Amino acid sequence: MARNDPRESVPDPESAAPVTVPPGIDAAAPEDLGVDRAEAVPARAPGHAIAAGVLLPGAGHALIGMWQRGLGLLFVWGVLLAVVFFAADRIFAPVRPSLDDWIALATLFGTMLLVWGWSLRDLTVGRRRAAAQGDSQWAIAARQFKRNRLAIAGLAIIILLYLVALLAPLVAPYDPIAQADIATTGHLPPGGEHLLGTDRFGRDVLSRIIYGSRISLAIGFVATAISITIGTLFGAIAGYYAGKLDTIIMRFTDMVLAFPRLVLLIMIVALFNASITVIIIVLGLTQWPGTTRIVRGDVLSLREREFIHAAQALGMSRLRIMMRHLIPNVLAPVIVTATLGIGNTIVMEAGLSFLGLGVSPPTPTWGSMVSEGRDVLLNAWWVATFPGLTIVLVVLAFNLVGDGLRDALDPRLRT
């Protein structure tokens, strides 16, 4: 009987349907897919296309008629160039004291290099190999995933978001913390110099959302990393060692699961005086039971399989079997859980901030922005509305990707 956290993946019978393709996919669009096209076009693009691609990523693709890919690349390249252009004074500033700026610069040029290199590779080698790409589990999953447009859209949002978070010092139009004369700059409506308006201290809402993405994403990422690590280990141990250990771990899991998580969070964060590290750890430490249950279930069935018996017969240690053979084989559902978990964690952080238990000011986080803005919803709606929408958008993106991954990764799909 399937039993786990509903936000985290219920081993979803949906994916058991042989030809299930998630909604929102245009099943009749094979010509858009590089994989299929690879068989139709010559292995290597003509020289002029490659030359064009070297100069301007995407141009080469456009020249040989791969419009979709070409325009996409051109767009991405354009955005990156725009960032360079508009942030030129910051990029080429003589003094560069902070680590933030270095990270941003490295990200920017790294991304540019990546786009450029990928476009070139795609024009030359990549297309030859695409046809030869095997039927490895991950390759099939990737193909499956690519068909899901909603999931791809979600992925695009997430990538964009991580880029924005890393590039924050370059893309944010204003300092997210500094205040000017608060009486005259407070609560300016959207438009004009401030695209999304200003908060009560005259700080640019857009810039704060951009900087806030760092905290929200970091919290989501780290907390989920903690939770799936614990969850996977516990699940694998419980499933493989069975017996007493299994009982103890699963009782403990049940206990954590039966406890209303928000209440525990409020209790710990409120009573023990939250710092951001504490919040992350607590979020991570309360989210693992779902993963544990899934992993244990999978491990229970795996351990009866021949290859495990073979490994045992070869005299491999239990630890080694667990690490080398069991855990890699349960990674697929874990990845799905993790993706959905990040979204879930972002919502939780926002909830805690809403209750006044979040990160201390002036550090911007989406949750605290909503919380600070909700009292002025009626006279300055933009202060809370935009960060609120950002939360929804981002969590939606993670959920879409999670759903897509689940459909793509579930082996039952490929029967």
Add this chain to the structure above:
Amino acid sequence: MRVQTGRFDDIALNPRGWLAAVAIALIAGCGGDSGGGGAGGGGDGGTVIVGMRSDFGSFNPVTSSGQYDLEVMNYALFTPLVQYDENLDVAPYLAESWELHGDTGVTFRLRQDVRWHDGQPVTARDVEFTFDLAKNSETASLLATAFLADVESAQVVDDYTITFRFARPHAQALEDFWWPPLPRHLLENVAPAELRNAPFNREPVGSGPFRFGQWRANEQLMIQRNPDFPQSLGGPAAAERIVFRVIPEASTMLTELITGNIHVDITLLPDQVSQVEGNDDVQLHSFPGRTVYYIGWNNDRPPFDDPAVRRALAYAVNRQEIVDALLYGQGEIATSTIPPWHRLYPDIEPIPYDLQQAQQLLEGAGWVDRNNDGIRENAQGEPLAFTLLSSDDPLRRAVVEVLQNQLRRAGANIEIRVMEFQTMLQSHRERNYDAVFTNWVLDNFQIASAPMSLFHSREAETQLSANRSSVRIPALDAALERGAAATDTEGQQAAWREMTQILQQEQPITFMFWLNELAGSRASMSGVEMDPRGEFRSIARWTAGR
């Protein structure tokens, strides 16, 4: 007519039509909601609905300590011995007259027409009983410390006469008696240690213009008009019923006020003022309050052990900007614990905002920016950096964010630490902090009470006392003691002037502002008057109106 009724019945039976019927009823319901009291019948004042952010605690003058608990007891449910008039002078209430025995005591003569809501008369024995309970340390009564610290004993002369003896001569002595008696016949069997948990506290039998009705925790408290309340004290209340509804979320509360589902919102935020001002159906009440906000410096810790640094930081704080931009002008800069509207307020200019002065002072104290990072360092190279605590209240969060910015301009690096209120209070009490932004609410209008607990050096030696900044200034002690003991106005004025001057000079804590109390009421209401004496001061005359 018949047809219509018949049709309505049909609708009610048919599941789909039933929903429609709900909708119809809803429309009707919304129209007549604000006049809901009409259905209550009886009084012409109708039902007044008051919105509260949090629930009441309990109603027992001896053990309750919540601000609104006390106000409801003083103005609605019970009858205090004395009340304040509009000039904040003491006026007779339950006590119809009194006679001061010099500085040593006072004799009150009580009214004979005030009765408990169960019909028993209110007598001097009730007053004595209440006094003894408060003085009994097992009840852990706030009354004993806030009001009765200088009153030694009570003695009943006859059923309606009682004499109190003072422990020492002190200022504003009559104001020691702004509290109501408890009914002795209902509580004499309760052990003092159990008084806090007595069922009485949640269904009190009082003596005021309203009697207790019904209380559903976290939902609503209803009090009803007391038809037997003596005319000499204003007679029975105008409203038939007052319902206090608990609505924790501020924006929900404002929605309820604007849509007319509640009549009074007593906890309006400064941010919401513009909403209320622009609305013809709602009236804004803004009146000076009893809450003063201040930055507490930990005088035990460097750099705050140096008065020059404290002064410099005070110069660097632009309080007018905070009052204008964050309070929307709903406040006044504070200089001490004496509110500007009090007759004993010494009119002393607060330290002005002067960044240059701040910088000079800091440089004079050895804090210079030695490595050009914008933050000052002392001779040892330690930066001028400290942590500022605040609770998670939205206004306080906002103020500390501005403070951080303002002090940064003077070269101080502040880390803000927002904590849950109780956790913050714990750190503050244990003096385990650098600086804290917090407030102080005056329990009464006795000027000596607040500074005595906040600043007197003997309190600094007591663990967990209210002198959480470890203030030890002998000259301040002397001024306080003189002010507390002075029984003549000139003496009091001189003492409080001196205290304020020392506070301005030394800045043991930096006073920020008095926050106006903000409330909104429906324009249809009448009799709503609010002033420093409290939101519920005129509650007996409130009417819902149409």
Add this chain to the structure above:
Amino acid sequence: MGAFILRRLLGAIPLLLGIATIIFFVLNLAPGDPTTFYFNPNVPPEIIEQLRRNMGLDQPLHIQYLRWLTSFFRGDFGYSLAQSRPVADVVFEALPNTLILTGSALVLMFITGILIGIVQAVRQYSIFDSVSSVTSLFFYSMPSFWLALMLMMLFSLKAHQWGWPIALPPTGITSVDYEFMSAGEKIQDRIAHMILPVGTLTLALAAGVARYMRGQMLEVVRQDYIRTARAKGLAERTVIMKHALRNSLLPVITLLGLYLPFLFSGTVFVEVIFAWPGMGRVIYDAIFQRDYPLVMATSFIFAVIVVLGNLLADVLYAVADPRIRYD
């Protein structure tokens, strides 16, 4: 079956005891104690000390724990420190409100979720399928406090200001003049007050049910017996309604147990925003007031309900599906 239930109930005892113990120690190790709730800073330290003695907080921790545990087993939850009345009274006042709220949300959530899921599965890849998927996922991604605020702004405030025929009451369980209403009006009044809070919880969680239902349905539709049913010429409607639906509904029951903790987390926000006097707010206030006995009792009750919900789901599932045996 009886043995199974008994075993599960017995197994739940150490579980719940563990939860209670964890709460107790988390609470008592935290800085701050109930006496600071009397935060009027004028209260001098000796009075606070007196209060602590009166409340038994001056005892060592393990003594407090044992005392709490023994009275707990006797069914005595103690006194609420902040409300100065028995914890049981507080709980009995608040619990029904929360059960009404979560119960209605649960029912509505399952009904809408199942309906959407069925239509999605039957019309796989249709416009309805994708639109409803994204829409429900949109609400699912929304923090419930945010959804609650938006619904309130729209259906209470703006509805009033824009003169819509219906403006929903955003707070409380009933109107103030509830006692003076006729029976019919009472029902209507209650429903009107429930729409916003129940709607918030339903919208936020129905997507999960819908997704699960859709998946179940799609799986069942591809089973051999459905193919057989179709092959023998049954109308598609009959196939779906009589054969597919019944079998795909079964596993959805298990979601019941899974959703309870989420529902309870959601109620904290919903009860705060819509001023619903339920357990969520009791527990929330109790934590901030350091009302230890109340926090322990309420979170314990939450845990009990979750455990019982899970058990109920298992039993229902077993009753409904003869293939499942528990012994």
